[in-house]
Amino acid sequence: MTGKTHIIGGLVACQAADLFLFSTTSGFSYYAAGVAGALLPDICHTHSKIGRRFSVLSKVVATLFGHRTFTHSLLFLVAVNLVFLAFFPEHVAIQRGILIGMISHYFLDALTVRGIRFFYPADVRVRLTRMRTGGVGETFLLVGLVVCIGYLFVAF
Incomplete structure (x- = not known):
């Protein structure tokens, strides 16, 4: 996925988590x-x-x-979380935001042809669809994510 799709995807994921999981306004x-x-x-x-x-x-x-190995893995997600717990335990909102954004990134990249090596160092690719980065499918997905932002903002 392209950067703009990851940015909007991260915002939608944070917005949804804020509304449905944390029940607090971040x-x-x-x-x-x-x-x-x-x-x-x-x-x-x-x-x-x-x-x-x-x-x-x-x-x-x-x-x-x-590309799409260690930094797209559960291992990296856990490592980033541990760094935050060790060095910035008082910044819970920032920790949550980063982790939710990373998870959204993983999900979006798992939709692409290359997929991700979520269980790195194991050589197993997680691939949910075969969408092309920058292709028509990603454009439709991006539009859908923008609509989600608007809907979640207005409805809640």
């Missing part, structure tokens, strides 16, 4: 963290939005792991 930092989390797994791709911003780190991660 602030700007929660949603900003959701966007950051939605982009974070693509640090392994040097041409991604986050990869271009942090080019040196992106090149190192891409060299060590390749």
Whole structure:
């Protein structure tokens, strides 16, 4: 998926979680963290939005792991969560936002032809559909996600 789809997907996931799971109104930092989390797994791709911003780190991660492996895995999700628990335990809203954004990223990339290696280092790909990144299917999905944002905002 492209960066814009991940951003909107992260926002929708955070909005839905905020409404249906947490039953509290979260602030700007929660949603900003959701966007950051939605982009974070693509640090392994040097041409991604986050990869271009942090080019040196992106090149190192891409060299060590390749694309859609470690940073698209349950292992990485747990590692990020542990870092937050150890170093930023008081920032619960930011931790939740980042984790929800990452989960939305995983789900969206699992819809693509390449899928993700969610159980890395095991060489098993999780692939839910065979949508092409940047294709017509992604465009329809993006429009649907934008409609979801509007619906959740107005309805709740």
